[in-house]
Amino acid sequence: MGVGVSGWRLARAVAGAGQLGVVSGVALDALLARRLQRGDPGGELRRALAHFPVPELAQRVLDRFFVPGGLPQGEPFRPVHHIGLAPRRQALELAVVGNFVEVFLAKAGHGGPVGINYLEKIQLATPAALYGALLAGVDVVLMGAGLPTEIPRLLDALTRHAPAELSVAVDGAPTGERHTVRLDPPGLLGAALPPLRRPRLLAIVSSATLAAYLARDPATCPDGFVLETPVAGGHSARPRGRFAVTDDGEPVYGPRDRVDVARVRELGLPFWLAGGYGTPDRLVEARQAGAAGVQVGTAFALCRESGLDPALRRRLLAGAADGTLLVRNHGAVSPTGFPFKVVHLAGTMSDEEAYATRPRLCDLGYLRTPYRKDDGRVGYRCPAEPVDAYVRKGGRAADTASARCLCNGLTATIGLGQHRADGYAEPALVTLGQDLAFLPELGRDGDYGAADVIAYLRG
Secondary structure, three states: OOOOOOOOOHHHHHHHOOOOOOEEEEHHHHHHHHHOOOOOOOOOHHHOOOOOOHHHHHHHHHHHOOOOOOOOOOOOOOOOOOOOOOOOOHHHHHHHHHHHHHHHHHHHHOOOOOOEEEOOOOOOOOOHHHHHHHHHOOEEEEOOOOOOOOHHHHHHHHHHHOOEEEEOOOOOOOOOOOOEEEEEEHHHOOOOOOOOOOOEEEEEEHHHHHHHHHHHOOOOOOEEEEEEEOOOOOOOOOOOOOEEEEOOOOOOOOOOHHHOOHHHHHHOOOEEEEOOOOHHHHHHHHHHHOOOOEEOHHHHHHHOOOOOOHHHHHHHHHHOOOOOEEEEEOOOOOOOOOOOEOOOOOOOOOOHHHHHHOOOOOOOOOOEEEEEOOOOOOOEEEOOHHHHHHOOOOOOHHHHOOOHHHHHHHHHHOOOEOOOOOEOOOEEEEEEEOOOOOHHHOOOOOOHHHHHHHHHHHO
């Protein structure tokens, strides 16, 4: 659901129906910048910006990126600054505002709850992104792709508008050397800031052991858990124990990868089950096991309010109807090193020919890994960048062999892919979950909405 598939329109529709609508918190700075450069048809973004608590900051974002009428077809989008350990002020401002806008629009016009989902892996952007969501009144923060041990403390500080920092993992850093990314809300926005309400934190984990580890200490304990199985869309945890793959190259999961739900229930915190729970029977099963409910992604990703490019969505539904829709779990596609679900679709980056013709580059950079240089400074690298550049930075050539640029591919999936000056257009990369049991019911007419998903799940 990342990079705009679960956008504000979908989250608003789900929350308006009384469920928890969740927006993806990945790359919201770039998405805001590109949507403004498209001319903001309908004016929703500008209406949200008019409610940002620091008008002059919102105006600076508009002045930098808004293009009345939109860029001409095929003209490249203006780039946004990367957030590093010492980020530029413009980068922080855009991250704060981008997250504010997405949550504000998701919450508009109803009283339902809205959450935002982040990846622990993307540490550099987290403080600024979280703060923007808090300013818009987000109700729940969900975080996976790592253990959010420092997020409770970060939420406490940012809710008070206090300066805050988050530890950042740096490859090659010696033991005891700590790196952090900092955010000073008053220094960035000024002193007159509105009171904020602390949202609940749900940690997305794949095992009872990880849930117990977080719950053991009040400093790291979340307000609940999402227990995710390996068939969920996007990234999944690596198999526990000896690593093995099928003939198709998919990681093999076994008994050790099943979540011990009873053990999590004993922790006394609410939890939701995810990954293959998108049917009425699985919802009943989850409630009988003590879960507060289920988290559903793929069924909503294919509905009308989804942020998927409409043409891609129609192709996916057509493939589901004729039985040709294929979703595989690839162990080496993601630069993160985590297994990642990919829909095999001609013309997208799952197509080996399309992948082979794509120039290797890493210009959005959300999955860059900080690393320590020989001189002690910190640099950034990504297995999806040019091979010689990655190796020159100390990376292993083997890591680059199958790595796709998820940042550009997922952005293209929602119709906001970059067009290069030489005419090259970024191909999409589509991810869905591997359990498609809901499709015969929901997809039988070739089209459905978020309300249909909720009615179906509730039987």
